[in-house]
Amino acid sequence: MRGVPVPAVPAPASLPRRWALLCGTLVLVTSCGWGAGGGDEGSGGLPGAPTGVTAEAGSATTVHVMWNAVDGAEAYEVYRGGTLEKEVPASDRMVDVTRLHPSTAYAFTVRARADGGLGPRSREVRASTPAAVADDSAPTRPGDVHGRVAGSRAVQLTWSAATDDRGVVSYDVHQGGTKVHSVGGGQTAAVVTGLRPGTRYAFTVRARDAADNVSAAGAVVRLTTPGADDGRATAPTGLRASSRHADGGYHIDLTWVPPRTDGEVTEYQIQLDGRPATSLVYGGDAPRERAEYSFYAGREAGVTHRVRVRARLSDGTWGGFSAEREVTTGEGG
CATH class of the missing domain: 2.60.40.10 (Immunoglobulins)
Structure with a gap:
């Protein structure tokens, strides 16, 4: 680049x-025009390439892809190699790509769409799914779930690790009934951004294993973002x-x-x-x-x-x- x-x-x-x-x-x-696009604007009025793209296996058959928001985007397209896998609205910055093969390496890119046109592809990111296992037992629920507000637009969640007879591959963070984030099985913390000031939220965390067995939700964490933000967080x-x-x-x-x-x-x-x-x-x-x-x-x-x-x-x-x-x-x- x-x-x-x-x-x-x-x-x-x-x-x-x-x-x-x-x-x-x-x-x-x-920095002559700090308004919308910063340094990431596309040419010809098209949105720029999404930045901050990550991909991480969620199970033996799924990969979780995330990216940063792009100014002016009306939708995002997620590609596996040259194949369009998912299209999501601009309000989403994550997607689970499903029906993948175990023990396989995949490459993903994301493009932003606006006014009927597609911006450039993001940089390519790679993720490998773990081996498939015969497993009918879900992980235990994450314990000791806590949270704190991190300014008016973000919260930080922490929990103690769940256990599984074959190993925890990922943790899913839900806001109400909607999955909003995912982290690898070796992590026990997440920061959720894109929230609204002065709003009450409820979060839960679930553990997932390679066979896509999902645990019961950990304790509900209820947090209210402040109405004003001093920016320190x-x-x-x-x-x-x-x-x-x-x-x-x-x-x-x-x-x-x-x-x-x-x-x-x-x-x-x-x-x-x-x-x-x-x-x-x-x-x-x-x-x-x-x-x-x-x-x-x-x-x-x-x-x-x-x-x-x-x-x-x-x-x-x-x-x-x-x-x-x-x-x-x-x-x-």
Whole structure:
């Protein structure tokens, strides 16, 4: 995936060559219009390619596919190889692909549809179904289920592992009577986003084994999202900023910890001195533990800048801003 960065201020002539090296993993775009599409707009008015696509086996015959929301999408199409498997409305960002073969590797892509046209395919993701087993016993129900609100649009659920004579392959999270999320059998936590402020929700968790036996639901968790959101629950944390001199000018190096969500965070907005400076979109696997970014800040030493970062969440909305940091060119580099 290729892109051309647009720095916040004019860069020296030697800079484009350095950016070309970065763009093997990132797509960097100008922030002139932060409204809808960010850096992920398609051409010709079509929606962009879905980001944050993941695929994980739910049983020996099913794979759970998830993706981030795309601005302007009216529906999504999920493909297995070149075969269209499912079409879902824009309100959905997940689907279970069923009737698969055990012990088989599959590749999936997702496309967004709008105004009768299809946007580009997402990057391909792969998942392998486990071996089929003769098993008539469902797993035990997940125990010790707890939850907490994480701002006005998300909740975090945790539970203790279920047991099964052949092993738990996945856990299904239900909102009321609707399945809204799935995680692998080795996980005992999930973050559900895309919720509404000031709304009461009821969640349950069920365990699933390779034979598609599903456990009874764990205890119901009832949570009410607050009517207002200070953004802290969805903001990047641990932001650090430093200055260095290279290529005849000063650069600002940033690192931060991505927010915890129910999908990959693939897009960030970098704000410089109170104004959007750059959009950062990951074209490959997005970092989950720590993200890094560097940009040109001019030739003059002793200039102090204020920097902060926010993430586009998997439901297509912007999360809260990180804490703001000050950095002065020529200090620390």
